[in-house]
Amino acid sequence: MNGADPFRPNRREMILGGAAFGAALSFGMMGFSLPAFAQRERLWLSGSPVQGGLVLGRAGTGARAWLNESPLRVADGQFCFGFGRDETKPFTVRVMFEDGREETQTIIPRAREFPTERVNGLPEQYVSPPKEVQDRIARDAKVVTEARLINTDETWFLDPFDWPIEGRISGQFGAQRILNGEPREPHYGIDIAAPTGTPIKAPAEAIVRMAEDLYLSGNTLVLDHGHGVSTTYLHTSRMDVKPGDHVRRGTQIGLVGQTGRATGAHLCWRMNWLQTRLDAALCAVPRSDKA
Ligand SMILES: [Zn+2]
Structure with a gap:
């Protein structure tokens, strides 16, 4: 850019x-x-x-x-x-x-350049999941997709989003991922490094649409901000809200962790418009910490 x-x-x-x-x-x-x-x-x-x-x-x-x-x-x-x-x-x-x-x-959407990120040391069952867990992964994906397809008249997405936690950005949206040396699908989240137990705050008003333990992303939350705009929180150590809860900007929704496919404690923060994966950083207020 x-x-x-x-x-x-x-x-x-x-x-x-x-x-x-x-x-x-x-x-x-x-x-x-x-x-x-x-x-x-x-x-x-x-x-x-x-x-x-x-x-x-x-x-x-x-x-x-x-x-x-x-x-x-x-x-x-x-x-x-x-x-x-x-x-x-x-x-x-x-x-x-x-x-x-x-x-x-x-x-015409302006083209961006995306970095390549290498992640090594992941347990092999997360990089190339054994056949017996592939059904679970497919079922998990379906549940997440259903949560993200909810499309209501709320317009909470109109305001810039707060960052759900502070911390060093350790992974960017769109990065080409090479896991244990093997090319995999791009990374669609922003990874923010923070210690396990760091409180995660809702970045904007929302209805909680999903709170589940998933194979790859661990304890995972989906918030619905209206018109199909959702944000997702992966690898949490604890989830403090349940589907149907109405949360305000700043409401604590869970704690940072490293559940699922994660090599260290961090929050993977994602954003979608229905099935389309978006870069949450583009909707977030400018960071003050520059960590
Ligand atoms: Zn991530």
Whole structure:
């Protein structure tokens, strides 16, 4: 990515802030008897138009929206969608405003470079799981997918996310993984190193959708922030919430650990938009610790 990075959360706030400012300005100048052209809604997109990024959209109350002609959930004019790690094709966003007018924008997710990470010393049954555990792994994946596909009208994802813990970043989203010398699927989480027992805080308001002990990811939590945006917490030593719990920003949801496939205590933090894996760091507030 180049120096003029438009993908940071502060950029997202700036765009949203600018939109609000523009609206306030036109109201201030023209009062409530706005000419028709000034009352017209338009399509606002903000967020991170990059591989692994979440894009936020607004089109006014009563609007409908489509991504590549598939309908998107819209709540009070707000919607979102995400780009996968390897997306390179253009995406078309179409909205129909309450008055029937339409607007279309095309976005090409900006390409990123992903590092290669080598992890050695993993127990062999985690790198190449024996046949007898492959059924369990498949069942685990199904449970996680079901939790991530929950899609409600809540819009808790609109605010930047807090970091769930502080600590050194020990693994990045999208890294090509080589486990014990064998290439495996890319890493879709952000690994944050921290001692076992470190409290994990909900980064934003959410409903807990899953709290289970899984073979590869150990004690695993899934939080639902609305519109299919979810965050996942892997390898925890303890889970303090259960499915259906409503948590606020900052609520303790569990403790850091190294359950499942982990070589040391850390939190693997993941984000999804439905089935699309996103980079949680792009939605998080800038880190103050620079650890
Ligand atoms: Zn991880």
